[in-house]
Each structure stands twice: as structure tokens, then as C-alpha cells.
Amino acid sequence: MNTLRHRSALLAVAGTALVLSLTACENGEGVKSTPAGTSSVTAEASDGKGTGTSDPTGSTDSAASKGSTGSTGSKGSAGSAGTTGADGSSGSTGKQASASTPVCTARDVTVTAAKEGGPPYTHLVLTAKNTSGHSCRLTGFPHIQFLESHKQDVPSVAKSKPAAPVVLAAGDPAYALVKLSDGGVDEDNEPVLAFSVMLEGDSTVIVVSAPGSGGVAVDPAKALTGYWTPELRNEADDF
Structure with missing residues (x-):
């Protein structure tokens, strides 16, 4: 009797272990959850690298913006200040001066x-x-x-x-x-x-x-x- 109970107890323990192992296999959460987690991490890492590189490229963008400051080469437009060099038109002010001179009348x-x-x-x-x-x-x-x-x-x-x-x-x-x-x-x-x-x-x-x-x-x-x-x-x- 004792031997039979002992064997039945061992069978019960083994059956429980089998059920647990089968349940774990059906869920697939144990082994499969880990690589899934790692793939999401690598995705975040790649995203992180994207953002990480965006920071340095952002600095290159800022360098490009420096290139845009190179558009301060529109100082060439300051060359249009050279058009103010049309102060040579101040010669025209001489003409304007003569034009502004009053017309002679019989009294003059x-x-x-x-x-x-x-x-x-x-x-x-x-x-x-x-x-x-x-x-x-x-x-x-x-x-x-x-x-x-x-x-x-x-x-x-x-x-x-x-x-x-x-x-x-x-x-x-x-x-x-x-x-x-x-x-x-x-x-x-x-x-x-x-x-x-x-x-x-x-x-x-x-x-x-x-x-x-x-x-x-x-x-x-x-x-x-x-x-x-x-x-x-x-x-x-x-x-």
C-alpha cells in the first residue's frame, strides 16, 4: 500500500511538471519574449542612432546655416551701397540747383x-x-x-x-x-x-x-x- 501511494505521488508530481512545461510551451512567453524584447531594443537603438546622428548632423545643419550666413555674402548688396556712390548724381544736384534758381523777371x-x-x-x-x-x-x-x-x-x-x-x-x-x-x-x-x-x-x-x-x-x-x-x-x- 505504501509503495502504491508513493508511486501515485511521484506520478502526480511528474504530471504537474509536464502540464507546467506544456503550458509554458503554448504561451511561448518565456523564450520568445526575450528575443522580441531585444529586437525592440535594437529598433530603439537604431532610432536612437538616428536621433543621435541627427544631433551631430544638426550641428552640420547649423554649419550649413553658417553657409547661409555665407549669404551675408549679400554684402555684395552692400555693393548696392556703391549705388549710393551715385552720389556722383550729386552732380545732378548741380542741375537741380540751376533748376531751382528763380526765373528772371522784368524786375531782375x-x-x-x-x-x-x-x-x-x-x-x-x-x-x-x-x-x-x-x-x-x-x-x-x-x-x-x-x-x-x-x-x-x-x-x-x-x-x-x-x-x-x-x-x-x-x-x-x-x-x-x-x-x-x-x-x-x-x-x-x-x-x-x-x-x-x-x-x-x-x-x-x-x-x-x-x-x-x-x-x-x-x-x-x-x-x-x-x-x-x-x-x-x-x-x-x-x-
């Missing part, structure tokens, strides 16, 4: 007339002298009317127009050549003792005395005037 100048050349006297020279005490700009040409019977202004000669504005300092003169006739005795010529002149931009009439005791002979159909200029020029003022 004294206009006189003199015969030009010798007989027959076919031309006059008008002189406009700045008597204002300040600089002024004389523009265009003199608007001349010789006779009461001819109200239209004497036509201007385009080729006599100066290239630059005529700026008169105090005391400076400007000149305009005026054609009176073709010369000689002509029935169309009329004696003129005085005539009217207006400056461009000013409606004030300036009365100018003709030179000589007998005045000058004017053919209204032939009369012409040049532009105001600092000095008479051989070709531009030949008409």
Missing part, C-alpha cells in the same frame, strides 16, 4: 539794344543784364514786337537755343541776336525808334529804345530772334 534785368556789324545794319544785339543782386535763370528767347501794326511776336531760331540753362549771377549779362531785315532800301522796311520785349514766363512789357538817332529799319516779314545765351556763337547765331 535791364534790357538794351545795340547795332551789330556795320552798314547796312541788318541785326541787333539785345543784352539782358542781371541787376537784381541775386542769381536768376533766363529762359527761352525774347518775345519781341517791333510795330503796333504787327502784334505777333518775332519768330525764334531753333538752332540758337543753348544746350544748358542760362543762369545769371548778379551783374552777369545774356545776349540774343535779332535780325531786322535783309538790308538795303526796301519799301517793306519801317523805321522803329522803340519796341517791346517780354521775358518768357513774365507778361511785363519792357520798352527798349532802338539804337541811333533815327532808329532802325525793320522788315516784319524778315525779322527773327535768337535765344538768350551767355555769349554769341558763330554758327548757332548766324541767321
